Amino acid sequence: MSRPVRRSRPWATRSCRDCLGWGWFDRPRCKACWGFVAKATSRYCDICQRDVAAIDGVCRLCRRQAGLIAGPDNKTCVDLTVAAHTGHQLFIIGTLRPRGGPPPRPVPPEPTRVSLRSVPPRWTELTLFDMPRNLCGVSSKQPLLDPELAAFLSSRAARIAELRGWPPRTVGSMGRGIRILCAVQRPGERIRASTIAQLTHTAVPANHVLKVFEGLEVFLDDRPDSLDRWYHKHFAFLAPDIRAELDTWIGLLRDGTSRRRPRARSTIGTLLRLVLPFLTEYGGKYTTLRQVTRDDLATWLTNRPYRAYEASALRSLFGALKAERLIFSNPMRGIKGGRLTTTIPSPLTAEEVAEVAQAAQQDPALRVVVALSGIHALAAHQIRTLLLDQVDLAGCRLELESLNRPLDEYTAEAITDYLDYRRSRWPNSTNPHLLVSRNTATTTTAVGTFWLDKLVQPLPVGLDRLRQDRILEEALASGADPLHLAHVFSLGAKTSLRYTTAVAPSAAEHETP
Template identity: 30%
Template structure:
């Protein structure tokens, strides 16, 4: 190894002219590569370009050591112009030596300074931070001095380095030399970083416990040469990757259904290379998100999910929805909802059968029952409620199914603990004993669920009789009452969002139910005629005629929705920021309506009852309530009797 570095030198075209008549070994091979590079780059001034580079090629080849056949990489820095291009030509000709292990030395042309900042040409290279030669005086090169000054401005101070254990000015716990070494190791594109070794310094104690090869994230700068090296490293890693071995082949038929894939062992640090079809699909997905007005930085998890799925499975066959959901649930930084919607639009999704969470919970409760006979009976009960029994019937809502199953679980477990092993052993006495200790809504809830349960079993011929058929409960029916006027005054003034104001107005003025708000569609609102249609399963649609104030609220909401989500394809009238961009068009959840009225301070049901009671006070005609609010005859009669108790003896009395 040379004790002193090679002195600085610069070769120009005048130096090349002096050796133009020499016969230099390897020059013809380099000249041939320059000719090919000129063809590839379609150089206009071809003759001048080749002539200039050939002159520098003679200088680089002539500057080789006598015993060396290859041109050293650091010798290219001596050329005044076109060093990188000539290095590429030498490399293609096989005349460029591999770069040597990197040595961290002070940059050329920068002399060290004393502690006070004075230049001392006799102390060249003797920098305490980067190299420590045999000299006890504390000196710093110009870059290190500037770096220390900047660290002091930021409130830094000298302390022991976590890596080399020297007492120097630190940044993030390490000195400047260690930062450079770690940064070079982090973005080592030329394979020249010092691994399992370290730059030595002299006339100083050896750094005991040196953390060799330790990587500290964020050490390399985000801009400059390290950022360039980082991009080159990513490009090299992208080129070195290979396609997955488990790509779905369209020509291969499925022999048997495959079980759900387990993505927990997936190594996301080195994903496989994308096929051309998969790469085009990922690019189109990114363009699709930009076209919808979404911020792609906020949804990078969706892009990452699609990249991983198509990288491992390909894009030639539809991808199972269960695989996307399993992949997204495995890692916290992955998202699958928008990927599923996008693949559905492109016809590349193998959708799984839809499942309602209420029905899934009801099935889970039924499976958890201790005795298998009662568990099978509850599953049959669920089938009947869903209209899937032996006799066709109208299906109940999923929430009703869950409530019925949840109501009878405890009593079924109690009967199992008492030694009953079959629903056919249940008698009227058992049902009465179960209802005896209960009161109010709890007793009525269990009574309704048991009657429905045994009626379904008898219809499916699993029991001989219905033990709950002749059991009745006496319960008090609450009388609808109005709310105090001070709780309703200024109700809309508490809200700012047009959507929230419209929802509260529909409940407070037209007595809509929260479930009706959830399922309203944009086509149900006819603003030109001022009408709103309510869809009712098994009954005729109810038409509401809106007043001018409610129409203004509806117009304000439509305008806001258009400006926020102009490309939204959700058919429902009320949307959230999640459902508006969901191409499957789901309705808002009931929790959105519930949270709205919690902010207002009034339950939606109490506000609806207050509106109907107020209308009943102004009219004693139940038909008027039926036409205005779509009530049944019994409900309308009850509201009229509540508002006019003196009419209990009249012809409308029950």
Template identity: 35%
Template sequence: MKHRVRGPARTCVSCLSWGRIFGHGFCVACYMFAREYAVDQCAGCGRWEPVRSEYCRLCWAQARVLARESGRPLHSTGATAVRFLQQVRHHQLFFADMQSTRGASTSPPRKHPRRGRPRTPDPAPAGRPVTRWAQPVLFPGLPRDYTRFDETMDANPDNPWLRWGQHVACQLAERRGWPRRIRLDVERSLIILLSHHIDDDTVSYVAMFTALRPLGLSCDRTADVLNEMGLLVDDRRPAFEDWLEGKLDGIAPGIARETETWLRNLRNGGPRTRPRDIHTVRQYARAVRPILLDWSANYDHLREVTRENVLEALAPLRGRDRQHTLIVLRSMFGFCKKNGVVFRNPTSRIRVGDRHSKNIQPLRDDQVQRTVAAAARPADRLIIALAAIHAARSGAIRALRLDDVDLGDRRLIIAGRLRPLDDLTHKLLLDWLDYRRTRWPTTANPHLLVNQMTALKLGPVSGFWIKAGFRGQEATLERLRVDRQLEEALTHGPDPLHLAVVFGLDERTAIRYAASARQLLETAIECDTSG
């Protein structure tokens, strides 16, 4: 702990020591001494000072020196203390706050420091136990019940599986930089789970969670160790199943069955189709659910839906909503026609129409300033700079690794593209790296951005965490990225080739930015001419 600076060095008015003194003239020791003892005339030096057993602190300090020279301890009371206090004939001055107040001691030194516990030795190296015959479990399909485990009576530290697990946990903790608290929690969890582990046995995630969660132990880190050992069986129900069940609720069984097959094919892919992103699947289900609910009131199967029903469902929709809904219905009926569920595709020959994109408008200065003012977390300003200066998407920011930053040559690799490092981003990177090193000094995560959760892992931060500091703002990360690319088109001219080279855009996106910039420039020229 650092002492607070108390001004220039001077002499303490009580013990005459030299050092940094409080504003009232006392050193720290004399200040605490004066708070405990009353002022009286010292029997040794005759000064009027706070005294203990008729002697001031200066005389006590000199008596302590005499006791240390004689090799005998000096206690605050007793004949030994009086004998050394009476031998004081002079005073050796000293520096403030540097003299021990515990006196000399002839007892042997402590084996360990007074503060803190000794470091627990690393477990002995161990490998996977050799499989031997053991009494088979009566019901092998049932998971173990770890909630009845008594740590004081049921722990078996000699189990070879437990020793192997402790060795794997130690290695994993070193690779990922787990703090001591996490290591102790994982060690305690392994004792509960592996004390009675036998060959060919596994650990169920649900059973592990049920036992460890009430004790406040780390389930994720323990699962990492068990997964490294090949013993974990993840029997959790996927969140996709609950979400899908909610989306199909209220739909006719015949329609719901085929819709479920279509959504699962979107999520997992098929023999000739690639799996879609989960956000795409959610958007498709959100768009088609109201229509399926209306059809469920009159039909029991998708083969009963006609072209007129599709046109009737699209009639109240306009613009991009109509285009998106028709694309979703085409995907669903195309899948059903391909698999022989329907005889005809009712969406065929219904024109989707061209997508007319709106002109991109630049952000106002006040919108950007409000977003900058809302940056409260240490990483938020760096995230804003990466989006507003380098036009980086949130996914590219999450994927940034420490190897992608070259501070010496002032270069940065974003989404595989080499970009020069400007002064502002360079300063924000230094600030973030200094905070990252101070906050998580032992983390082994190779990604540039880490938080409290990912500092113990090797993966990137979540997309929700990246955008959490800017929710509710007009200038979001996506708007800042778009505004940076539009600014480039306005500054260097609406040249799609230049935009594609600088930001790595595809030809359609670059043309769209160039068209928006050209429209804004022509509007500005017309305003100047009319004025």
């Protein structure tokens, strides 16, 4: 009797009968399952309750699921019954382990040299949906998705902390914030400033973390501009053409041209606030600023309380539009805004001087401010930005950008006492400015106007009155000489004449024998 000829099944993509894995083969079972069937001890799996080949009551698919759950580092204690409550993870045959023996042992990577200049260039994963990150519930103990970036940021944070004298508590909070970010950010994904700002809710100083990310390619600054936000909020009622013309004017103020220098941010905000009342009243009548007439401007400026300032802002607006050829003629041409109101400086009374001296003894920082304003007549912005290098205690000199004068005994003593207080309060601070606060001690920025205004609240008068009193005293002692005042206090011509005019009668009485 002849032996029956076995007909081979065609090769095709099919599923294995036992392990349910997909692959390219010509048999009902894959090659691995054929070997498992030869060693099987039963034909029923107690875990998945299927009629398949099993060893000790566990089929090959359930054994693979148990090994998958255990992971590569926990092969010694495998729970073979895990598939009963987790189910099975299907797979493609030939992708889990390459043929030809066990996989090669991975070569340990070389130690990465962390550079403080920039993150090494790597591949970038493009995002399908631009969704904001939510750090609520993220722990710093979670596994890092980007260990290389975490190592680089930690080294950079340690370097910045050493340079700026951050306390150990701040350094620890910084490390925790970096681990939280690297636990949610995938390799190659840019970290947004809005995501870093969420660290504030986890007791992490977000402003310090932003200092670590500044200048890096992985950092995306998406913080909205407060000036743009205010502009879009208050000028949203205008017609689109008027908004476009205002955008051109604001662009010239910010960037400048070959004939126009860029304006400061505070100046742009002031100009926008000055033109807002006119546009609020007349903006509904126009679709473009080309329709504004000279009579409309003259009528509106007639009874305005700040006529001179508002006329100057409108002159800047229409002058810029005329230079850019967005309007046919300048309607502000020939309209006079009037003179700016000038106040007459007045000296302090004896009671005010005594109250200032008594209040200055309560705070070392306030005593320094009173000395610099009341003796050396420094303006508020000069006091806030005064550097330690500009104070020479050994040589008893005060060297500012345009001033070089001797340091009196009272001011030198006040600065010495304040430096002792600063060293005891912030011993590791590297801020180059003389005055520091709790927020600026770990940075390189100057104190703000809010901090200075709060500091001088105990005084009966403001810093302007202290400065005016000192300049009036010098004007009276010099015989009302405007050139002397301009040289000593770096004043302009009009400002010097305003002080000399205020003390002219008193100076004449002193000169009379």
